[in-house]
Amino acid sequence: SIPREQYAQIYKDNNHPIEYKKVPVPKPGPDEVLINIKYTGVCHTDLHAWKGDWPLRTKQNLIGGHEGAGVVVAVGELVEEIKVGDHAGIKWLNGSCGHCEFCMAGDEPLCEKALLSGYTVDGTFQQYAIGKAVHVARIPKEAPLDAIAPILCAGITVYKALKESNVRAGQTVAIVGAGGGLGSLAIQYAKAMGFRVIAIDTGSEKQEMCLKTLGAEEFVDFAKGDIVANVKSVTGGLGAHAVILLAVSEKPFQQAAEYCRSRGTIVCVGLPPKARVSAEVFSTVIRMITIKGSYVGNRLDTQEAIDFFARGLIKAPFKVGKLSELTKVFQLLEEGKVAGRYVLDTSV
Ligand code: 8ID
Ligand code: ZN
Numbered sequence: 001s002i003p004r005e006q007y008a009q010i011y012k013d014n015n016h017p018i019e020y021k022k023v024p025v026p027k028p029g030p031d032e033v034l035i036n037i038k039y040t041g042v043c044h045t046d047l048h049a050w051k052g053d054w055p056l057r058t059k060q061n062l063i064g065g066h067e068g069a070g071v072v073v074a075v076g077e078l079v080e081e082i083k084v085g086d087h088a089g090i091k092w093l094n095g096s097c098g099h100c101e102f103c104m105a106g107d108e109p110l111c112e113k114a115l116l117s118g119y120t121v122d123g124t125f126q127q128y129a130i131g132k133a134v135h136v137a138r139i140p141k142e143a144p145l146d147a148i149a150p151i152l153c154a155g156i157t158v159y160k161a162l163k164e165s166n167v168r169a170g171q172t173v174a175i176v177g178a179g180g181g182l183g184s185l186a187i188q189y190a191k192a193m194g195f196r197v198i199a200i201d202t203g204s205e206k207q208e209m210c211l212k213t214l215g216a217e218e219f220v221d222f223a224k225g226d227i228v229a230n231v232k233s234v235t236g237g238l239g240a241h242a243v244i245l246l247a248v249s250e251k252p253f254q255q256a257a258e259y260c261r262s263r264g265t266i267v268c269v270g271l272p273p274k275a276r277v278s279a280e281v282f283s284t285v286i287r288m289i290t291i292k293g294s295y296v297g298n299r300l301d302t303q304e305a306i307d308f309f310a311r312g313l314i315k316a317p318f319k320v321g322k323l324s325e326l327t328k329v330f331q332l333l334e335e336g337k338v339a340g341r342y343v344l345d346t347s348v
Helices: 043-053 145-152 153-165 182-194 202-212 227-233 251-259 281-284 298-310 324-335
Strands: 005-011 018-024 032-042 068-075 087-090 092-096 130-131 173-176 196-201 218-221 240-245 259-268 290-293 318-322 340-345
Touching: 005 130, 018 068, 018 324, 032 087, 032 092, 032 145, 032 318, 043 298, 068 130, 068 145, 068 298, 087 145, 092 318, 145 153, 145 182, 145 202, 145 298, 145 318, 145 340, 153 240, 153 290, 173 182, 173 251, 182 196, 182 202, 182 298, 182 340, 196 318, 218 227, 227 251, 240 251, 240 318, 240 340, 251 281, 318 324, 324 340
Parallel strands: 092 130, 173 196, 173 240, 196 218, 240 259, 259 290, 318 340
Antiparallel strands: 005 018, 032 068, 032 130, 032 340, 068 087
16 A cells, blocks of 8 residues: 655755655656655766756755656556556656657657656655656566666666767777766676777776776776876777766866767767867867767667666666665765765665
């Protein structure tokens, strides 16, 4: 039976202390489902939402979170394709209009009326969360709900970015921010897709994880020496075929063009506030460099990203914490101290 009250983490205002308290369990509308969230990932986006450091307003009294995996406990009267008892996930894109040219083309993240979990609508830092039925992710029953939670944003996003990079099997991709949540999954997806990986981040813990646990071929520490020269030296002098920028700092967005191979692609994914991406025009032209953005993924990307996981190809390390300890996890993320992803158990 569904309780009337549940625990949630609520941001009363940007940068104000986050309150862990009891709130009513929401009721699903006709086209919505209610999911008992068992585990939720903590994405750096959640930290941006709490701080309010992006040029996009959040909802007031927000419950954050957008990597929630759990069990469907109620469905609205119009919902036919998903049932009580199914395993399902709430991802960043909670809903979209379905009618605009972007939705019609399967580019629903670009919908101007998109609802964003844990940003413009309440998300997964609570025990029971609402999602539009057409957008919730289908999770196979065999998949562990803790390990799959990070796939619901980080996994989808990096899988899509790797597809957008147009890299082919056997070519080399530089992953910048490789030791973080998105980065650790990016290494695994890249390898599963047949790409060679150069991991870029800092510190011995992340280096060890990238090389030994995740299987990157090279690690370049951005805090040691000349990063452009170091990436070139491990790529036969030519640079990486693609660069996936996942870092939450501006510097790499201004350096990537220098170590991207001619004809290569730079995919911007990380969202450091007030940052600009820049490249010298002359060399961008004569070396035919492509610079583009990539934003989460659509429903098919979601299903494909989950398929890779379900087939056992994605095994990134994660730490399990308690929903009640969200503030502590934000602090660690802010300090760059999380190697891989934190996943929170919502029952404690
Ligand atoms: O759809 C999208 N585009 C999307 C989806 C999800 C998340 C974008 N994001 C954004 C987040 O909002 C955030 O800005 O991607 C960024 C990374 O999210 P994350 O992976 O959840 O953050 P993290 O776990 O803190 O990892 C960031 C890593 O970057 C490294 C850090 O050491 C950390 O491991 N890093 C930094 I900060 N500066 C770096 C640099 N100069 C760097 N790595 C290499 N070079
Ligand atoms: Zn996210």
